[in-house]
Amino acid sequence: MTRIFSGIKPTGHMTLGNYLGALRQWAEKDQHRADSLFCVVDLHALTVDHDPARLRRLSRQGATLLLAAGLDPEVCSVFLQSHVDEHARLSYVMECVASDGEMRRMIQYKEKSVRAQASGQSVRLSLLTYPALMAADILIYGADEVPVGEDQAQHVELTRDLAERFNHRYGHTFVVPRAVLPTVAARVMDLQDPTAKMGKSHAATAGIIYLLDEPDVMAKKIRRAVTDSRADVTYEPEERPGVANLLEILSACTGKEPAALADGYEGSGALKADVAEAVVELLRPLQARHSELCADPGYVDGVLREGAARARAIARPTVDAAYRAIGL
Numbered sequence: 304m305t306r307i308f309s310g311i312k313p314t315g316h317m318t319l320g321n322y323l324g325a326l327r328q329w330a331e332k333d334q335h336r337a338d339s340l341f342c343v344v345d346l347h348a349l350t351v352d353h354d355p356a357r358l359r360r361l362s363r364q365g366a367t368l369l370l371a372a373g374l375d376p377e378v379c380s381v382f383l384q385s386h387v388d389e390h391a392r393l394s395y396v397m398e399c400v401a402s403d404g405e406m407r408r409m410i411q412y413k414e415k416s417v418r419a420q421a422s423g424q425s426v427r428l429s430l431l432t433y434p435a436l437m438a439a440d441i442l443i444y445g446a447d448e449v450p451v452g453e454d455q456a457q458h459v460e461l462t463r464d465l466a467e468r469f470n471h472r473y474g475h476t477f478v479v480p481r482a483v484l485p486t487v488a489a490r491v492m493d494l495q496d497p498t499a500k501m502g503k504s505h506a507a508t509a510g511i512i513y514l515l516d517e518p519d520v521m522a523k524k525i526r527r528a529v530t531d532s533r534a535d536v537t538y539e540p541e542e543r544p545g546v547a548n549l550l551e552i553l554s555a556c557t558g559k560e561p562a563a564l565a566d567g568y569e570g571s572g573a574l575k576a577d578v579a580e581a582v583v584e585l586l587r588p589l590q591a592r593h594s595e596l597c598a599d600p601g602y603v604d605g606v607l608r609e610g611a612a613r614a615r616a617i618a619r620p621t622v623d624a625a626y627r628a629i630g631l
């Protein structure tokens with residue numbers, strides 16, 4: 304049976320981008336078609352400045368949101384990365400397989416290190432070695448497929464290279480995984496800056512829809528979305544990224560093509576009103592389920608404990624085999 308692994312970083316509150324680009328697909332499709340593991344990758348959140356108490360809170364909230372989004376612990380495993388030691392164990396080995404040059408070429412490293420330096424923060428070494436940990440995340444489970452947004456595709460590509468290199472040098476040990484990109488909303492953009500992705504770690508929050516925003520807050524952010532000086536509505540992603548982003552969000556909510564949706568609007572005001580309504584309705588069940596789960600913390604604890612135990616049982620033999628193969 305196909306095995307799927309994917310994860311989400313608890314570096315901020317989860318966004319509509321995370322839902323449309325990842326969570327929804329995991330819940331509606333992936334968990335039912337494969338043996339799947341979904342994980343809050345809390346170790347990855349240590350690659351940038353962080354506050355320990357906030358991290359713990361966000362990790363917990365992230366796991367709860369995965370369940371609220373529809374991941375069913377009877378069908379898939381949901382857990383925290385730091386509860387399974389094998390991630391860190393194999394990460395070091397991956398650092399010994401990767402080169403400094405290939406890590407430095409990662410777009411995410413370049414962007415985030417520039418951002419950290421610009422705001423006067425030092426760049427943690429783990430930001431550079433992040434893809435080694437991500438490779439370990441995937442390889443320890445023998446995952447065939449890794450559903451990710453476009454922004455993570457380069458890291459999965461590197462994981463393939465590292466797996467092939469390891470297998471070639473030390474004998475066949477790892478399954479070589481492949482990235483699976485969502486067909487809709489592969490990249491939800493910031494409502495205030497439609498040239499940047501809607502990212503949960505961004506400081507400016509006015510253009511970001513958080514999954515736990517109150518409905519009227521979501522609606523307000525969408526009404527204030529930046530478009531352009533033209534009054535009509537057309538789907539032209541290159542020339543009109545703001546309008547295109549709204550159409551793509553509506554498309555992800557309704558299942559209709561963005562270009563066909565554009566034909567139904569004379570002005571962006573009506574489009575924004577419909578996007579706001581669609582997003583609020585889309586997230587209503589998730590928000591309700593989240594509240595229920597928060598009232599039952601013992602249940603969430605149990606799910607995470609069982610998820611980690613199952614994950615460990617899959618990961619340990621693979622990592623043991625990798626250690627033996629490399630000469631440890």
Ligand code: ADP
Binds near residue numbers: 310450488
């Ligand atoms: P973030 O960038 O919000 O910190 P993560 O790196 O934790 O997100 O990614 C979690 C998943 O959500 C990944 O599969 C990622 O590709 C997806 N994702 C994150 N932001 C977006 C977005 N704006 N549009 C589509 N998918 C996204």
